[in-house]
Amino acid sequence: MWKIWIVAVAAMMVAGADGARADSLSNSVRADLPSLLYLYHDLHRHPELSGKETRTAALLAEQMGVLGFKVTTGVGGTGVVAVMENGSGPVILLRTDMDALPVSEATGVSYASVEPGVMHACGHDIHMASWIGAARRLSSMKGLWSGTLVMIAQPAEETGSGAKAMLEDGLFTRFPRPEAAIAFHDAADMPAGTIGYSPGNTFANVDSVDILVRGVGGHGAYPHNTRDPVVLAAKIVLALQTIVAREVDPQDAAVITVGRVEGGTKRNVIPSAVKLELTVRSYSPDTREKLLAAIERVARGEAIASGMPEDRMPIVSQAEGPVPATVNTEPLTARVISVFEQRFGDRVKRRPPTMAAEDFGRFRTGDKAGIQSLLFWVGGVSQEKWDAAGGDAAKLPSLHSPLWAPDPEPTIATATEAMTAAALELLKKR
């Protein structure tokens, strides 16, 4: 089924190739939209979990091969790197992610997931369809740009590990090193066809911290013969709340959330340990250090106050490496956003940064020299649903919801046009 479709698409590409021009970009995107929707529906029906994106990666690799990209698969697991060299000029990286989530779809769309308990609930299928859309436009407009395109399809964004795996597998050494990396994310709190951006901070730095609260276990009826880690863990959870409230500058952004508490086996047994799992978020490196040090101090201080012996002090550790903040750097951001404003007018909106995470931040910090980066939002809520909610995003399904159903046509059209326009600007012939 793929092959037949790919041949049809290739035929369309050849037919449209000589007519493509930057000023007719939106028309050429619109002409390709039925084919991109077909691809989107297929991706949406067949979601794959983080690190298991084999069908997805094969499909994208085949598409990019048809377009004339030099394709390498299996980079950092299931990652795909597609390179198009087109004369001298800058090297620009365009990124999509590929993974879905362990969510049971409840949207009721005709192209709903056929994989039980797995859904593209974050819209990475929108990213992939638009990434292919941009690749098609750029490959058919080679006369209008000069330089090297490095287009990557990244695995395992949702676990925060895919970008790291691709970098460790030589993304910046085996392939041309980019000067700038660009990506977008669909937005469940903006109407379809709009574009959002935050200059500077966009997604937060994330540390995944574990606290092993140790005690001395025993019978629930004889607490005086034990050192109860359940009560100590409860005190630590509450005391942690004062760090952001009382120690961090109110003008600075920070979050400490205890998302998981694990301990005990039975109501009348005092366990010997309780585990706390935290997500710790910040933007500035100083604030990050302050949060991590305060967590250690609070955990130890509460343990001392509880009379815990020195050899049973809490153990604070990082469950996985920190994910660096995603920062929209200058001069890249101003340059690309001004192109968007010329093209999309008041559909482009500035918005505040969030404390959510994205491992796209790893590409910026992927080598010592640092790489320019920009991640923008593309609204995905159908105008009808947006109007029915009175423009109140809190009344609409969020990303990761089993009900998140972006309006594919305007979302993919806008994202494809924006990604293409950004690349054309950065690679334009001088």
Ligand SMILES: [Zn+2]
């Ligand atoms: Zn997500």
Ligand SMILES: [Zn+2]
């Ligand atoms: Zn996502």
